[in-house]
């Protein structure tokens with residue numbers, strides 16, 4: 001397994017390094033199938049347009065807007081990240097090894113689920129009729145176990161994610177937390193299995209240094225770089 005991760009140039013974050021008291025992710029079956037005609041999460045659309053007299057089209061899909069939060073624990077001077085299994089990352093990393101969508105379960109010895117484990121900023125989708133800052137505050141509570149007032153959230157920037165295919169709005173926040181605000185282990189709600197990871201400043205710098213290859217999305221990279229440019 002470590003070999004296949006290394007072959008992809010990805011860093012393996014061992015379960016052994018996880019804090020106590022958190023449920024660990026252990027994926028035991030993975031299979032792929034075509035998207036159902038109606039999905040609650042993705043709505044495909046074709047955009048047709050004429051540009052400089054030429055008819056063009058673009059196949060896209062609508063996804064929920066989202067927020068993420070760069071979290072810094074000032075009591076221990078640690079940046080907080082969340083570790084979780086991301087099916088889309090796993091699929092994206094292995095699918096080029098198949099000529100067509102595999103019909104059988106994926107061989108987890110050959111393609112270990114750990115390939116799809118990511119280290120990301122705490123994040124959530126905008127699926128409630130609440131302010132973006134309030135949704136971010138709730139994600140901090142649910143995923144990382146810190147209860148902070150919404151006023152502590154500092155808006156950093158908004159960008160469009162997936163500009164070629166989906167273009168949803170992503171808003172990045174920054175929030176300093178302290179040990180006194182930690183009220184639970186976090187770990188997510190419902191069926192989510194999320195582990196909170198604390199990185200020292202040096203470890204987090206390593207995470208975004210030149211040449212690094214990680215499987216997190218742009219919000220994590222941009223937010224962490226913003227932190228180093230503005231807060232340290």
Ligand SMILES: Nc1ncnc2c1ncn2[C@@H]1O[C@H](COP(=O)(O)OP(=O)(O)O[C@H]2O[C@H](CO)[C@@H](O)[C@H](O)[C@H]2O)[C@@H](O)[C@H]1O
Pocket residue numbers: 041042064065066067068120123124125126192217219
């Ligand atoms: N496509 C899908 N299929 C099935 N179930 C789904 C789904 N999308 C979401 N869900 C369900 O919704 C739950 C809640 O998701 P969250 O609000 O925690 O967003 P998440 O952190 O996964 O991604 C947030 O953060 C990442 C990283 O910034 C953004 O890419 C993302 O758009 C944003 O929602 C998931 O646990 C899952 O059960």
